[in-house]
Amino acid sequence: MGDHGRHHSVRRSYDTVAEEYAARLQDELDGKPLDRALLTSLLEVTEPGAAIADLGCGPGHVAAWLTGKGARTVGIDLSPGMVEAGRRRFPQVEFREGDLRELPAKDGEFGSVVAFYTIIHLDPDDLHRAFEEMRRVLRPSGALLLSFHIGEEVRHLDEWWGYDVDVDFRFLQPGHIAGLLQAAGFTVEMSLERAPYAHEADTRRAYLLARRT
Template sequence: MRDHDSVRRSYDSVAEEYTARMHDELAGKPLDRALLASLLEQTEPGAGIADLGCGPGHVAAWLAEQGASAVGIDLSAAMVEAGSRRFPQVEFRQGDLLELPAKDGEFGSVVAFYTIIHLDPADLRRAFEEAARVLRPSGLALFAFHAGEEIRHLDEWWGHEVDLDFRFFEPARIADLLEAAGFTVEMRMERAHYAHEVDTRRAYLLARRGTAA
């Protein structure tokens, strides 16, 4: 779990700065908002939506503003604390993508924006199986990640010492792993980065959990 420990410590160290800089990030991402609105429209009425690897919870907060019951889950206790202060309309939980703090079938949909990028490739399928576990039958999962095959490492971020790998994944590989975890991939999309974003190719996959128990 060394990698997870370094991710936790790194995000703990940048939590306050990250929250200050990124709390309204979606304001400059019209395609992301459109995809989230589509997810919300297709979510079973009354069912909650989990934001996996939520950071300070800005995505969950946007969903809550649209009327969703949103739950943010993040590995970093400092992120959870910072998010809870800024976005009281969101329920926050600290937890790992490989062992989510949620009941079986608790959510109608899950969102994971730039979350799997910190996972070892060997852990991806387990993470997807956990996402499937906490979803209701036919629930939806929306993933966003950097497309490619490289790894970018950070030792310093906004003046804070960190130890973070950002892993890029080819969409076809992620789609195959989602299918193996019991999902059916319904949408694949890529876009160029916005001017204010890091220069990477952005990938989105929308997948639906199977109906079998």
């Protein structure tokens, strides 16, 4: 499948599960104390008054949580179905439809960027371009908080909650991602791993906090 075809299948798959996803995950952060702590730290290092971008935002529950803490947030997602689900549920969040490789945002628009489990859908060759785009839309010294599943495998789903989908989840190595971030103009300030919570898929998770240099 070509590059355009892969992106189309990811977009269509998330469109298909958008409403189910939104209903199931809208309170997801309630059961993730470490994620909340890291998001709180991101809020504290964000330049006052600067917006925070939530990339691969899905239905916007992370962006809405940040908004609830006083942030101005912009959620960006490839899936128009996810964007529509988010707009209905969280009118306090600004949503935009867009691609990680060509973000719909101005240079230096954001004080911080969060990207939870979204780079896992990119082809390996697209990661550097996506990180360059993240750097472009960040203010100088802006922070980036990433999360992803740890490993080497690619998990394919053709069924998700009873819906027909066609989507790959690429597991990644923290050291490799840290190197790509540094090559794209970031300084990695923190890297940690955690085991899954009981209600999550059985994968180890990595979190990287990087700063635009």
